Amino acid sequence: MIWATLGGVTIGLAVLIKHLIDWYPGAKALKKDPAKHAAALAPFLIAWCYGALGVLTVGGLIGWAFDAALWATNWLGDVALVWGVDGPMGTVSRAPTYLPLSVTGNCLVLLLTVAIFAAMKKERWRTGLKRGMWSGLGLGTSAGIAGFAAVPLAQAVNMAGAALYGAVA
Template identity: 65%
Template sequence: MQIVTMGGVTVGLLLLVYTLITWWPGAKSLRKDPAGAAASLAPFLIAWTYGVLAILTVGGLIGWIADTTLWISNWLGDAALVWGVGGEPGQRGPTVAYLPLTQTGAAIVLLLTVVIIAVAKRPKTPSEVKTSLKRGTWCGICLGTSAGVAGFAAVPLAQAANWAGGALYGLAG
């Protein structure tokens, strides 16, 4: 499993801030139609949740892709910190102990992978939704093992995936 650095956390926070700024409908619009405003942020949040779960997978193709994405994000973020603001490379970001997924929790991640890919590849899906799915997944991968609020969300998400997988496969078996 790849460990997140300060650069990786920075990339994740940049993705989150960019998304929130471009999503913000304005206070008046938000008061007028809060459900509509929340619905426009939903693809990002769903993909963020998937990204957090993907980085918690220990192995396999999905785990390798998530680890590689985090490695690239760490490198990009560290380079930006060094060359952009004069920081130091290789600083480790604070991480949390993650809760591993059970076999049925990992199966839920596989099912979610198919859902994310199917929605992103669907011809009628608007390009904004496709972009939100990609950005949300990337952000979740970057922040899923950080020690911030996003990292602490990983434990209940893993527990929920493990429970959902147990319930689903308990019914199927």
């Protein structure tokens, strides 16, 4: 498993900020119909959770794809920090509290993969889904608040997978 670097977390946060700025309808519109505008964030949030879970998938093609994507994100962010602002590089993952997915949790991630890629066929959701996955994989193993969200996500997916498949986690 590849751990997040300071650059990878910076890219994850940058993608999150970009999406929120693009999404923000303005205070007046948000007050008028908050449910509609909150629903517009759903594809991003679902894909963010999927990205955080995908980076916790240890093996297989999905795990390899997320590791490769995290490596590329780390590299891009580290280059941006070093060359852009002469900043530091370094690992910012929370290795001691890493929670791997169970067998049934991994099964659920496979089902989520099918759902996410099927949903990407809808043009209106595609951008939010891609940005959410990218932000989630960059932030999913970080040591900050976003990284801590991966622990309850992993536990929820492990429990849901056990319930779905009728197995003990």
